[in-house]
Amino acid sequence: MSSVALDIPQIDALLHEPARLRLMAFLAVVKRADFTYLLKLSEMSKGNLSVQMNRLGDARLVKIEKSFEGNRPRTIYQLTAQGRNALRAYKKNMTAILAALPD
């Protein structure tokens, strides 16, 4: 018996996590933003934000630039082309799955 699961598009688990998806959605609509801005916008804790952004950075979906302003550290994030493509694919796949669901 063939599996119906084969017809369901693969969902990117990295993006499917709600906190990371929100961060990616924010970064998709701006050119770049720093840690403080994302912290305020997402209302996440510093630790959680840092962990999630590092995971996105490790996957090369987000470019991370660390610098100092005076003696204060500053981290700036920017969606990479790979990140945009991943987000676009995620949206396409999720739309396909949700459209196939019965009302």
Next chain:
Amino acid sequence: MGEVMLENTGAIEQRVYRAYWNDGLLDVFAAAGVFAIGLFWLFDLPVGAAFVPAWLVPAWGPCRRRLIEPRLGMVEFSDARQRRNTSMLRLILYAGIGCLILGIEMYFLRDRLGQNPSMTLIAGLPAVLLALLAIATAALIATPRFLVYAAVLAGVGTTGGIFGLRPGMILAIAGSVMAVPATAILVRFMRNNAIVSEDAP
């Protein structure tokens, strides 16, 4: 890097963009600008009013970096948004220069028109013209709050004209009235948003 926006992200971008202006710094700058132009005019130095934008525009970046960014963070909007802003700001700047030229013309013609009853109403015209700029700003940054400033400028301009106030006094009053909510918004923002450090939690 290609800056292709994802489809249907307009609503998120619009919300983020609108939130960017909610700290009250632009309000304070607008009020200070109107007040300073009025003050120059009041002391018979209308040409000095031309230097107000030249003083405010360069002050914007450092003020934002010092007061807002340590609390709210830094964000750069898309190239498309920045291009749209630049052309709108250019339009607003040209319109502002037009208002100023009109005001200076009035200033030099005031002795000749002094006996004309319509001159008293014309005194409110610069404030009414600045109200139009406030409406344009409200549209540009999607912030209805600037419509209130437009109403203040138009209201003070018309009333001041009827009561025979000089243009400088009208603008100084309008700027002072605008400064009250503008300062309140900025102070509330700074009180509610402590400086954030990126240091490890």
